[in-house]
Amino acid sequence: MNLPALAPADEPEFDAAPHNLEAEQAFLGALLYDNEMYHRVADWLKAAHFYDPVHGRIYQATADRISRGALADAIVLKTDFERDGGLQEIGGAAYLAVLLESAADSVAAVEYATLVYDLALRRELIRVSAELSKDAVDSPPETHARMLIEQAERRLFELAESGGGSRGFVSFKDALAESVEMAAAAFEREGGLSGISSGMKAMDHKLGGLHSSDLIIIAGRPSMGKTALATNIAFDVARNYQYEVQPDGTKKTVSGGVVGFFSLEMSAEQLATRLIADYTGIPGFMIRRGEIDAAQYEEIRDAVLEIQGLPLYIDDTGGLPIGALTARARRLKRLHGLDLIVVDYLQLCGASAGKQSQGRVQEITEITQALKALAKELSVPVIALSQLSRQVEQREDKKPQLSDLRESGSIEQDADVVMFVYREAYYKEREKPKEDTPEYLAWEEEFRLIERQAEVIIGKQRHGPIGTVKLAFDGARTKFSDLDPVGRYEDSAR
Incomplete structure (x- = not known):
């Protein structure tokens, strides 16, 4: 230290x-x-x-x-x-x-x-x-x-903490040593990742994993699946957590990680229901409505016993000020360790005490800068979700782009990675014609082809290329996964 x-x-x-x-x-x-x-x-x-x-x-x-x-x-x-x-x-x-x-x-x-x-x-x-x-x-x-x-x-x-946030100047020799260590870890790790695996091979291939000190923005219009994607990543990271005990008694993460999930929109119970649906394959709406049989109930109960010990910590305080959020993240790392932070979502964070009177653009600037500083201070990736402006809906091409970010200046500037979740089926479903018409048959065939597909568009990445990753999406389970065959993806330079 x-x-x-x-x-x-x-x-x-x-x-x-x-x-x-x-x-x-x-x-x-x-x-x-x-x-x-x-x-x-x-x-x-x-x-x-x-x-x-x-x-x-x-x-x-x-x-x-x-x-x-x-x-x-x-x-x-x-x-x-x-x-x-x-x-x-x-x-x-x-x-x-x-x-x-x-x-x-x-x-x-x-x-x-x-x-x-x-x-x-x-x-x-x-x-x-x-x-x-x-x-x-x-x-x-x-x-x-x-x-x-x-x-x-x-x-x-x-x-x-060892290597606290204020470590001052680092010699070029030490910086080179850290770079070589990262490259060696990527070389030795299965899949060649230098960061934490997201649980989806196609995305890992594009990003190289989730990197320490990075601020990663996942943006999209409502109902596109931002929370679902972030939840899938957080759950997979927690499920794969493995560590080694060091001579000084501290734990060193070797796979997966401890996750802190700040759910400013959904309650902890709602988030847990999504995770159970993810794990069991039983649709979340059936769990919420109680439309399950005895066998499914037993499956849920067994799943809870299996996953209740996962290192996934949820804070569902609404309107949490960014200062309190960073303080709670530090406390979590000090008490339990911390390898990934998820914030759902950016626009629901509050400004620090005494700064609420400033404009919303300035507040978002403070929040994104604080999240980036937190990622560097704790040396963990921070995933923050963000809403997109309504101007997306006014275009013929609904695929989002960087200019669609709400209060986009600071978000785009401070983020290391900006990803957009896009599901063509969401818009196609709203074009549904009347049944028993030739137009309906054509629409139905086209909709069936895209219903279970999603795109993650990487609009910015400091450390690698931009492009598009195609994933499978199960709406009933709110589950993103690799397309079949596993690992198939598609790049498209933008």
Whole structure:
């Protein structure tokens, strides 16, 4: 984790700050004896976590050598520090010998590293608590208390999470390493995805999966299936969740993910009914009306028992302000982990406290910017649904385009991916002629061909091509899926 700059050990107010110099010495001594120890703690232990700046410098020098594949023991470190004039700063060569004498065994060394990390978090928690208390007392009267709470949530999240949102500059070397890691993950993962699978191979092929830090807009006119598509994706991600436990006790997602679903339009019960219909194949309207037989009831009950433990968390608070939404997302990640956020839908979000008086275009701008910032801060993809303007209905060609986005300027600008859901059958059904006429027979044949088809039109994608993905759609189950044969899709450059 990258902490903000810690107060120097010699500052009076930090003289009694939680620390354990013996634990730092014991771990560093073990590290100099056995460089393999570094790989067990490198993901979470950083130089800034050491209370003694000397120890932090020794750890950083050791880490730099090991990262290059070089040996890092007392002899070579002595040579390195002599070369840059820093030997006296760390106490001379004799101090390296003291560290070796204090070395713990390999099992205890990891425990000492964990203690060093924990004490660093406690010191920073003391600092953050003091600053939050000062802000609460000294903030001007016009500052809403809820805004202070949201700021507190953000700062506590950054403290609790590895690689918090405010990590400052990243060296080009580190950025390249992250890029190579992403490429390696895509190479090794089945299907060659660098992001989370959407559950539909045709869409994954076009997008490369759902990428961390991306804001993905799914837009469409009412009844096109925006919520259905987002729900299908969220359910599939949660169903495929697998993780590995790291040495520090945290969970690392290896497949699928934990999903936070902000349902600002539908209730949690309505959303759950859709998911049951998706899982069982029993039409949702039959479940809602109770038009099911005993066998179907047993099937629903068994399905509930099978899927009730999925890591899918639903917040159905209506008109949720964007500040509260981001605070709840941070809290969810801190408590349960988080790999995907879905917001249904964008125009139902409220502005932050104190900003409701601004125009709707400015409010939407604030919301989209906040969602993009949240995606980067939590390093997860954020899927936000959006309505389209009515001008679509006034055109002969009803296929949507970027200019059809309501309050489109900020949505189009801030989004990494913009996808439109389009079902030709929706409009064709409204052209239905009278039965027992030649026109009806022709219409019926044409409608049957397109009734179970849908298109996802990718109108913008920062990291790849635009085009169209053709999917199957089951209206009774509100279910999108790959066409048969699985994976068949169609591109069309626009």
